[in-house]
Amino acid sequence: xxxxxxxxxxxxxxxxxxxxxxxxxxxxxxxxxxxxxxxxxxxxxxxxxxxxxxxxxxxxxxxxxxxxxxxxxxxxxxxxxxxxxxxxxxxxxxxxxxxxxxxxxxxxxxxxxxxxxxxxxxxxxxxxxxxxxxxxxxxxxxxxxxxxxxxxxxxxxxxxxxxxxxxxxxxxxxxxxxxxxxxxxxxxxxxxxxxxxxxxxxxxxxxxxxxxxxxxxxxxxxxxxxxxxxxxxxxxxxxxxxxxxxxxxxxxxxxxxxxxxxxxxxxxxxxxxxxxxxxxxxxxxxxxxxxxx
Numbered sequence: 001x002x003x004x005x006x007x008x009x010x011x012x013x014x015x016x017x018x019x020x021x022x023x024x025x026x027x028x029x030x031x032x033x034x035x036x037x038x039x040x041x042x043x044x045x046x047x048x049x050x051x052x053x054x055x056x057x058x059x060x061x062x063x064x065x066x067x068x069x070x071x072x073x074x075x076x077x078x079x080x081x082x083x084x085x086x087x088x089x090x091x092x093x094x095x096x097x098x099x100x101x102x103x104x105x106x107x108x109x110x111x112x113x114x115x116x117x118x119x120x121x122x123x124x125x126x127x128x129x130x131x132x133x134x135x136x137x138x139x140x141x142x143x144x145x146x147x148x149x150x151x152x153x154x155x156x157x158x159x160x161x162x163x164x165x166x167x168x169x170x171x172x173x174x175x176x177x178x179x180x181x182x183x184x185x186x187x188x189x190x191x192x193x194x195x196x197x198x199x200x201x202x203x204x205x206x207x208x209x210x211x212x213x214x215x216x217x218x219x220x221x222x223x224x225x226x227x228x229x230x231x232x233x234x235x236x237x238x239x240x241x242x243x244x245x246x247x248x249x250x251x252x253x254x255x256x257x258x259x260x261x262x263x264x265x266x267x268x269x270x271x272x273x274x275x276x277x278x279x280x281x282x283x284x285x286x287x288x289x290x291x292x293x
Contacts, residue, residue, distance in 0.1 A: 014188060014195060014286040015039040016225065018278045019058045020050030020084070021256045028058050028281035033080035034199060034227055034257045037064055040188050041145050045071045046092075047186055048199050049084030056087050058280055066091035071144055072133075075199020075226075076182045077103030082121045089131040097128075098150060100182035101137040106170040107178060116168075116175075139181070141215055147189040153181055154203040154211045160237045161204025164229075185226070187212050190288035193220030193251065200227040200258050206244050223252040223286060225278065231260025238263055242270045254278045 017037040024030035033050035037059060046069050049055050059066055069092045075081055082103070089095070107120035129135070136142065141152040156162070169178040180202040188195040194212050201208050205228040213219050224245075230238060245253065245267070254276045255264050268275045276284065 012288055013040075014190070014288060016197070016284045016286075017059075017062055017064065018256070018280055018282045019055040019062070019064075020048075021278065021280045023256075023279040024058075025279050025281035028061060028279075029054055030280045031080075032257075033083070034075075035081075035084065036197060036226070037062075037069070038186075038188075038197070040195075041147050043070055043145060043148060044068050045073060045144070045148070045186070046088060047073045047197055048075050048081040049088055051080045051083040053084055053087040055084040056091065062281065062283075067093070069095060071095065072097045073144075073150060073184075073186055074099035074103055075184055075186075076100070076180060076202065077105065077107055077121050078200070079119050079122050081199050085121070085133070086123045086128060086131060089128065089133055092132065094132040094134060097133045097135050098142050098144070099135070099137055100139060100153070100184055102182035103137070105178070105182075108168040108170060108175065110166050110168055110175075149187050149189075149215075151185045151187060151208065151211055151215065154183060154185075154208050156203060157207055157210065158204065160240050161207050163202060164232060167202070185212070187216060189216055189218065190222060190286075192288050193222035194218055195223045195286065196221065196225070198224070198226030198228065200229045202229055205229070206241060209245075209248060209250075221248055221250040222288070223254070223284075224250055225254040225256075225284070227257035228255045228259040228263065230255075230263035231258055233260075233263060238266055242266055246270060250274055252276055254284070 020033045020035035035050040035055040036047040038045040142150045167178040168175045183202040186197040253274050
């Protein structure tokens with residue numbers, strides 16, 4: 001599905017609550033993982049669920065009514081983004097869960113020759129469906145409403161952004177490099193440009209943003225927020241990424257989670273006016289809509 005800029009009703013106000021990140025604000029807790037609660041275009045969307053029940057605990061601290069969530073989006077099938085799903089379903093009941101079919105592949109990480117750890121979804125599909133999860137799994141763009149869509153599969157279009165070699169998938173008893181085809185992001189179209197919300201951007205933050213531009217026809221990036229997966233990146237890749245982000249004219253950027261401290265520092269050094277730090281408990285409000293700029 002390809003949405004064109006013409007005829008799109010822009011979101012007029014967007015709120016993004018960070019429920020889970022590696023860092024946390026006062027009174028909240030952090031963990032290795034990511035979860036955002038988003039209010040936009042009359043929808044209340046949960047994007048990823050963190051690794052444990054911490055996301056729902058932080059949501060209650062933020063006074064978010066979890067029963068009001070109308071859509072869940074899973075950026076990919078790793079446990080630090082899906083582990084809290086079963087807990088959230090206690091509050092949401094029957095709810096559509098938007099993602100890619102490959103979230104159900106058996107995912108592993110091999111950090112060294114003696115270490116092979118399962119990092120896939122920790123609860124089986126049947127159990128989650130019995131709790132109310134209504135899975136909508138597609139390789140294509142999924143339209144939540146006229147101005148909110150998922151990216152679908154992201155193409156690899158540059159020599160710098162490649163999938164980590166330590167990420168594996170088990171198929172028919174054999175281990176293979178995981179192509180991370182399930183890696184997707186959320187796009188909110190506004191009159192000021194695109195808001196792109198990433199989970200880990202395993203297929204590359206630049207690839208992801210360029211894909212968002214391609215499928216919407218809008219070259220303007222109002223806001224890029226989420227994991228940029230640069231914590232293992234070489235200095236050459238970091239330099240290229242930062243310069244490319246600068247050339248794209250991004251108006252606001254909030255890297256977190258798997259971006260890594262060194263990469264976040266370099267992005268801040270080069271984009272201090274655009275950079276806005278986020279952490280568990282933080283809230284970002286974007287005023288958009290016709291007449292606001």
